[in-house]
Amino acid sequence: MRIITKHDLQAGRKLQRPASVAPILLAMSVLALIMAAPALAPYDPYNVAIGERLKAPGAGHWLGTDHLGRDLLSRIISGIRTTLGTSLLILACSMLIGVPLGLLSGYLGGLCDRVFKRAVDAFMTLPDYIFAIVLSGLLGPGLINLLSAVIAVKWVSYARLARSIVLLEKQKEYIALATLSGVSPHRIVIKHILPHTWGNVLVLAALDLGKIILMIASLSYIGLGPQPPAAEWGSMLNEGRLYYHTAPHLMLVPGLAIMLTVLLANIAGDRLRDKYDVRNKERA
Amino acid sequence: MTEARANNIINVVNLHKSYTDAHPVLHSISFHLTEGECLGVVGESGCGKSTLARCLLTLTGWQSGEIYFDGLRLSGMGNRELREARSRMSAVFQNPASALNPRLPILDSLMEPLDERKGFVPSFLAGERPARRLEVAEALLATVGLSADALFKHPHELSGGEKQRIMIARAISTEPAFIVLDEPTASLDVTTQSVILNLLKDLQETLSLSYLFISHDLAAVHFMSDRIMVMRSGHILDEFSKSRIFDEQRHHYTKLLLEVFSG
Known part of the structure; x- marks a missing residue:
């Protein structure tokens, strides 16, 4: 008989899920870009040089300069950290709040679940943007307040998704057998149910990323996000608005940065959905 | 009655x-x-x-x-x-596909009841003196006529009959009454x-x-x-x-x- 070691089992597990490596690599690349952003910028994004103001894209400044003579490329690169970093932080917080709440509510059921469901339904009736604008307005402008307002809007969809997965999984017989074996409820949730949520949560997060980037940029555009001189793509768009006729690149560059990032996020989301969404597999 | x-x-x-x-x-x-x-x-x-x-x-x-x-x-x-x-108590249900967590290797599903009762070795395996978790799992599978290869597979890699044998091995593993x-x-x-x-x-x-x-x-x-x-x-x-x-x-x-x- 072949002697099987723990190492074989671990290796087998890795081979079973090679697809899980791609999203991890992608996430690590994005994180590396966010961390390295200041080092990649050719100039100090906050360095004011009035003599260089409103320069068109050229050799010295590849994407031109803004109304205070700051290098636009450096500000766009710096904005990666603000816009994309904030978006990822919002996604992470929304998942960390929503998924455990959804799992708990779905698994416990009863009154707890009914109260939770009503609360979530109440949140879902409010349009995302209006709710976020109202909350940001109440909390006041600033990055932390913007972050809180968007998380308050976004956690609900993760909680709903996690709850629906629990409701589906807890009907299955392996959960009944685990209960019978004496596995405690919290270990049943962590060992048996939580792993089923990751694929769907990842797809939702990837599809949400573009929406969150747009939401942050929109709120910043109307002055509810990070305040000047912070380099944030939405607020840069707003600053460039006044010079649209004389220096259109001030709006075009951050606008294109937002568009391309949202496009890439949506493509990544679609790919992940194709990979993990059960409904797609059933259709195939 | x-x-x-x-x-x-x-x-x-x-x-x-x-x-x-x-x-x-x-x-x-x-x-x-x-x-x-x-x-x-x-x-x-x-x-x-x-x-x-x-x-x-x-x-x-x-x-x-x-x-x-x-x-x-x-x-x-x-x-x-x-x-x-x-x-x-224990149970064997109708659909073995639903009774095994598709994300866990058979070893983990099979040993779940025994993992909860740390150190317990069924008396019907006592003659074989299995000491380690893996040896207990192998002996349990042998009881229902399966080889140890199944331990490192996931449920979708096994036939319905094999899955049901695994469920039976799991059911008897704690010597239920x-x-x-x-x-x-x-x-x-x-x-x-x-x-x-x-x-x-x-x-x-x-x-x-x-x-x-x-x-x-x-x-x-x-x-x-x-x-x-x-x-x-x-x-x-x-x-x-x-x-x-x-x-x-x-x-x-x-x-x-x-x-x-x-x-």
Whole structure:
């Protein structure tokens, strides 16, 4: 008989899920870009040089300069950290709040679940943007307040998704057998149910990323996000608005940065959905 | 219908269960199961067989009546007592695909009950002296005629029969006093059904297990059971020992089932 070691089992597990490596690599690349952003910028994004103001894209400044003579490329690169970093932080917080709440509510059921469901339904009736604008307005402008307002809007969809997965999984017989074996409820949730949520949560997060980037940029555009001189793509768009006729690149560059990032996020989301969404597999 | 004997492993008295007030699923069910006995339960779909099984396994509550497991009243038990009682029960369900977590390798699913009882080694494996977790798992699989290769596979890589054997190995791993077999062969082909039924029968004799065997298949119930209970719409219509199956006094619904069975 072949002697099987723990190492074989671990290796087998890795081979079973090679697809899980791609999203991890992608996430690590994005994180590396966010961390390295200041080092990649050719100039100090906050360095004011009035003599260089409103320069068109050229050799010295590849994407031109803004109304205070700051290098636009450096500000766009710096904005990666603000816009994309904030978006990822919002996604992470929304998942960390929503998924455990959804799992708990779905698994416990009863009154707890009914109260939770009503609360979530109440949140879902409010349009995302209006709710976020109202909350940001109440909390006041600033990055932390913007972050809180968007998380308050976004956690609900993760909680709903996690709850629906629990409701589906807890009907299955392996959960009944685990209960019978004496596995405690919290270990049943962590060992048996939580792993089923990751694929769907990842797809939702990837599809949400573009929406969150747009939401942050929109709120910043109307002055509810990070305040000047912070380099944030939405607020840069707003600053460039006044010079649209004389220096259109001030709006075009951050606008294109937002568009391309949202496009890439949506493509990544679609790919992940194709990979993990059960409904797609059933259709195939 | 119910005898209160000292060697009853299960004693059910006037059990009443309903999911909604309008539709009771079990109406004043009373029966018993003695140690080492196999009680077959037959009846049409929706008659309450599986709900009865879930009540016995304490996986669902009931409105009134009592279930005694090895003389202990199950209702009103504390968490620790309930856990203790559950550790002496086990189940094999109809669909092995749903009974195994698709994300876990077989080793983890198989060993879950034993992992909860750290250090416990079933006495029927004692002669082989398995020391490590992996060795216990291999010995358990050998009991149901499977090789150790299956341990490192995921459920989708195994056939229905193999999965059901794994569920049987898991069910007997803690040496339970009572096992619910809820249509364990319903999703299998005829050849595999026969192999699984023979395996269950052999294990019952070797380990003196008590079975509640639920099935649509009267032939399987006849082969496995010492006594047979016929259910319809949440009621027990008939209960008799296997040797008296063709008695004239049988309920007309039982006769109908027997006519179908005899062809």
